[in-house]
Amino acid sequence: MNIDEAIECLKENGYKTTGKRKDILTYFNEVDGYRTAKDLIQHLEETYDGISFDTVYRNLHLYNEVGILETTELNGEKHFRMNCTHHHHHHFICKDCGKTKEIEVCPMNEVKKSLKNYMIEDHKFEIYGLCPKCQTA
Template sequence: MKLQEAIESLKKRGYKTTAKRKDILSFFAKADGYRTAKDLLQHMEPAYKGISFDTVYRNLHLFDEVGILETTELNGEKHFRISCNQQHHHHFICKDCGKTKAINVCPMDQVESDLGNYAIEGHKFEIYGLCPLCQAV
């Protein structure tokens, strides 16, 4: 999802597109991979003196709820990235830098046959490790 698509998505759902929200979305649109609320707060503080963690989290939760951001948990902390909106795929996620690489293989074909009569409502498949750059450090 690109920045303008994310802004339009908010508008369509009746949410205000304030400068602060646009800056948050811009941060994630430029980020290469997952980022934390703390990363966002550090990015926002110079432009918005006194911005609270609560404001950051409220917006992150809203963007996740409306499908603009994707979330994952790394090292016990929630991380966010702008949604891909590509065809169905999964990710490798670097545990150090948060970069992602799309994985176009899905294990659900096997899982669905193993679960037979079960009604699967959704799934999430992620692989964690170190990207080539982080391995070199």
């Protein structure tokens, strides 16, 4: 999802696009991988002195709820990234830097065989470890 698609998504769901909301979208559009609310706050404090945690968390959860951001949990903390809606894929996620690498393989075909009488509504497949850069650091 790009910034224009995200802004359109907000409008379609009845939300205004404020300067802070655009800056949040720009941040996630420019960073590679998952980022925490703390990462976002540190970035926004350069422009918005004294920005509140409540404002940041409220917008992060709004963006997740309407499908702009996707989330994962790393080291007991929620991390966010711009939603990848262009094609179905999964991620390898670096536990140190949060960068992601797409995994094109989906294990659901095998899983569906063992859950024949179950209705699967959604799934998420993530692999965690260290990227090559973090391994050498």
